[in-house]
Amino acid sequence: MVRRLMIERLRGREGDGVAVRMVGVAKAFGPVQAVDGLDLEVPVGTCVGLLGPNGAGKSTTMKLLTAQALADRGQIEVLGYRLPAQSKSARAGMGVVPQLDNLDATLTVRQNLIVFSYLYRIPRAQRRAAVARALEIANLADRRDARVDTLSGGMRRRLLIARALVHRPRLVLMDEPTVGLDPQVRQEIWALIDALRTEGISILMSTHYIEEAERLADTVTIMSHGRAVASGPPAQLVAAHAGREAIEVYGPPARLAEVEREAALAGVRSRRTGTSVTLLGLDGANGRVPDGERRAANLEDVFVLLTGEEIA
Amino acid sequence: MPAADAPRRDGVVRLGRLERPALAGVLVREIINFSSYWRSTTFSSTVEPTIYLLAFGFGFGSLVARVQGRDYVEFVGTGTVATAILFSSVFATMFGTFVKREYQRTYDAILAAPVDPEELVTGEVLWVAVRAGVYGCAPLLVALAFGLDPSWGMLTIPLIGFAAGFGWAAFGVLISATLRSIDNFSYVTSTVITPVFLVAGTYFPLDGLPAWAQVAGRFNPLYHCVQLVRHAAFGWEGWVDLGHLGALLCFGAVMWRVAIWRTTLRLVA
Numbered sequence: 269m270v271r272r273l274m275i276e277r278l279r280g281r282e283g284d285g286v287a288v289r290m291v292g293v294a295k296a297f298g299p300v301q302a303v304d305g306l307d308l309e310v311p312v313g314t315c316v317g318l319l320g321p322n323g324a325g326k327s328t329t330m331k332l333l334t335a336q337a338l339a340d341r342g343q344i345e346v347l348g349y350r351l352p353a354q355s356k357s358a359r360a361g362m363g364v365v366p367q368l369d370n371l372d373a374t375l376t377v378r379q380n381l382i383v384f385s386y387l388y389r390i391p392r393a394q395r396r397a398a399v400a401r402a403l404e405i406a407n408l409a410d411r412r413d414a415r416v417d418t419l420s421g422g423m424r425r426r427l428l429i430a431r432a433l434v435h436r437p438r439l440v441l442m443d444e445p446t447v448g449l450d451p452q453v454r455q456e457i458w459a460l461i462d463a464l465r466t467e468g469i470s471i472l473m474s475t476h477y478i479e480e481a482e483r484l485a486d487t488v489t490i491m492s493h494g495r496a497v498a499s500g501p502p503a504q505l506v507a508a509h510a511g512r513e514a515i516e517v518y519g520p521p522a523r524l525a526e527v528e529r530e531a532a533l534a535g536v537r538s539r540r541t542g543t544s545v546t547l548l549g550l551d552g553a554n555g556r557v558p559d560g561e562r563r564a565a566n567l568e569d570v571f572v573l574l575t576g577e578e579i580a
Numbered sequence: 581m582p583a584a585d586a587p588r589r590d591g592v593v594r595l596g597r598l599e600r601p602a603l604a605g606v607l608v609r610e611i612i613n614f615s616s617y618w619r620s621t622t623f624s625s626t627v628e629p630t631i632y633l634l635a636f637g638f639g640f641g642s643l644v645a646r647v648q649g650r651d652y653v654e655f656v657g658t659g660t661v662a663t664a665i666l667f668s669s670v671f672a673t674m675f676g677t678f679v680k681r682e683y684q685r686t687y688d689a690i691l692a693a694p695v696d697p698e699e700l701v702t703g704e705v706l707w708v709a710v711r712a713g714v715y716g717c718a719p720l721l722v723a724l725a726f727g728l729d730p731s732w733g734m735l736t737i738p739l740i741g742f743a744a745g746f747g748w749a750a751f752g753v754l755i756s757a758t759l760r761s762i763d764n765f766s767y768v769t770s771t772v773i774t775p776v777f778l779v780a781g782t783y784f785p786l787d788g789l790p791a792w793a794q795v796a797g798r799f800n801p802l803y804h805c806v807q808l809v810r811h812a813a814f815g816w817e818g819w820v821d822l823g824h825l826g827a828l829l830c831f832g833a834v835m836w837r838v839a840i841w842r843t844t845l846r847l848v849a
Contacts, residue, residue, distance in 0.1 A: 336688065356696060364692035373684075375612060386605040
């Protein structure tokens with residue numbers, strides 16, 4: 269209920285209820301076409317996951333949204349501002365969590381937050397409270413005077429996120445927020461992101477972890493070679509493209525090759541994943557499908573079906 | 581839940597160029613960082629010119645008693661002030677901005693905030709210029725201890741240091757934004773910085789040099805800085821000094837804009 273109300277209020281501010289809109293955006297770096305006709309929307313108050321393998325154009329998309337990269341063509345609108353002309357105003361209302369840690373390592377936790385309270389123009393009277401609030405978010409209140417280079421990887425990542433929230437942004441961009449973290453720390457970060465979502469903050473998050481997208485994103489946009497190949501709520505994408513189930517067949521390499529031939533004959537898509545062959549798109553089968561372990565289809569299957577590539 | 585930034589009417593913010601809050605943000609970051617490394621920077625900025633002063637003062641001083649009608653220690657003492665201004669500005673930005681941009685990725689974080697490359701460069705250059713104004717006084721104090729007579733004009737030396745330091749800091753930013761690798765900095769150091777600090781009338785007067793070098797020296801911004809520092813210490817020369825000041829300000833203005841241009845090309849693709 270609270271979330272609904274907040275979203276209603278935010279809608280009023282953004283006009284048409286869209287925090288990020290990209291239409292036909294393209295960007296090349298020399299011969300590399302990093303983004304190639306991308307359409308993307310982040311409705312206000314939702315979390316959109318940008319899922320794709322390394323090199324799909326996710327980081328470039330993030331850079332385009334802060335105007336650190338300038339599009340060759342297409343339209344970009346962030347928080348109702350046209351980019352790149354009004355990007356500075358847009359940046360004032362959003363927070364960015366970069367993939368690479370760029371905290372000031374020789375400063376303390378608190379000093380890092382103070383610096384950003386100035387960069388994001390928080391009025392003097394509110395600075396102290398803003399920093400205290402960010403410390404709470406990062407769960408680092410008791411480490412406030414510790415130098416950043418003495419923190420663990422997980423603490424640094426939490427601080428990196430809190431730093432992006434110090435000015436209460438309406439939109440948060442997160443570029444691979446949990447890359448390189450161990451599973452337990454990843455869970456912590458997920459809880460933090462989920463809390464933001466509950467507050468009604470719009471989030472655009474790039475990731476190449478299927479589970480991360482499935483858990484956190486209201487909508488997932490699957491990216492490949494710089495464009496969106498599919499978009500929708502995770503469960504809906506899976507149902508629409510991969511069906512309900514997939515079959516994993518295990519065996520020696522010779523058997524796996526045979527399974528792949530049988531699958532092709534039966535009109536079923538298959539993919540080799542190390543020790544097994546995964547059979548996908550079972551609904552379209554028109555012959556005998558090899559038997560194996562049945563499991564629920566997932567986003568990774570969708571991705572493979574749509575692009576023929578692996579994600580991770 | 582409005583973002584706590586500039587005042588907004590009906591939810592729309594229009595932000596302009598070179599805004600004070602953006603410059604303040606960049607400066608605060610520098611000042612807070614400075615609190616973690618000021619000891620080493622202050623140490624080298626004080627000890628280095630002192631060594632130059634002692635080496636040249638005693639070494640040359642035993643060969644040359646007087647230069648341009650003054651004790652050599654007075655001549656070299658004021659020259660070292662200009663050297664300190666040059667070194668504390670140009671190297672700070674050459675290396676500092678390169679490391680922040682390429683290794684620490686600090687600029688990615690700053691530019692994600694409502695700060696433009698123009699403001700980023702301006703803030704950093706202003707800060708280094710202030711430092712140059714302060715560090716330029718270190719050799720002056722040493723020279724005073726070694727017998728330079730104090731004068732009221734010396735009080736303007738921090739301002740001269742600021743003006744000259746601004747130009748050299750912007751030059752350092754320009755080099756950092758133009759060169760691909762930090763290893764290439766040594767080319768600039770040996771072909772630009774070294775001649776600049778020697779052929780400026782810092783340790784020996786220009787009048788003894790061949791005519792072409794004297795002319796070249798006039799185009800050396802550090803020469804104008806040296807002249808201003810000397811005149812601040814020994815007596816102003818009216819229009820001549822306004823000319824020197826004008827040269828420094830022109831140098832600063834041109835370097836500032838070019839540094840912004842090159843940095844923007846490097847940061848925004």
